Amino acid sequence: MLKKLIKRPWLFYATIATLVFFCVMLWIPPAYVFVDMSLDKQYHIVFFACVTLLGRLSLRLNIAxxxxxVLLIAVLTELSQYWIPYRHSSWEDLQANLTGIAIGAVLILSPALLARLRHSHKS
Incomplete structure (x- = not known):
C-alpha cells in the first residue's frame, strides 16, 4: 500500500531524511546547535513549508x-519537546509551524487557483 502512495521515491526518502534530521536536532542542547537560534521561528516556518511542499511532490495524497x-507532525513535535531535556514546547513554535504549513498549502494551491482565474477571464 505504501508503494501506491509514493509518487517519487527519491523525494519521499529526502522528506523522511529531513524529518529525521529535525527530530535528531530536538535532542541536541540549544548551546550546541550550529545555527543562529535567534531565527528559531523563521526556521520553523521554512521547515514546515518545505515539508508540506515535499510531501505534495513525493506522495499521492489528497491535499486535505x-x-x-503535516499538521499531526507539527503538533507531535511540539508536544514531544515536553519530555526532551533542554527543550520546551511553546504556542509560538506551534504557531510558526502552522504558518509554514499554510505557506506550503498556498504554494501548492496557487497554480490551480491561477489557472481557474485565467480560464474564467477567457470565458
Missing part, C-alpha cells in the same frame, strides 16, 4: 490528507 499528516 497531506495537510492532516
Amino acid at each position: 490528507w497531506l495537510l492532516c499528516v
Whole structure:
C-alpha cells in the first residue's frame, strides 16, 4: 500500500531524511546547535513549508490528507519537546509551524487557483 502512495521515491526518502534530521536536532542542547537560534521561528516556518511542499511532490495524497499528516507532525513535535531535556514546547513554535504549513498549502494551491482565474477571464 505504501508503494501506491509514493509518487517519487527519491523525494519521499529526502522528506523522511529531513524529518529525521529535525527530530535528531530536538535532542541536541540549544548551546550546541550550529545555527543562529535567534531565527528559531523563521526556521520553523521554512521547515514546515518545505515539508508540506515535499510531501505534495513525493506522495499521492489528497491535499486535505497531506495537510492532516503535516499538521499531526507539527503538533507531535511540539508536544514531544515536553519530555526532551533542554527543550520546551511553546504556542509560538506551534504557531510558526502552522504558518509554514499554510505557506506550503498556498504554494501548492496557487497554480490551480491561477489557472481557474485565467480560464474564467477567457470565458
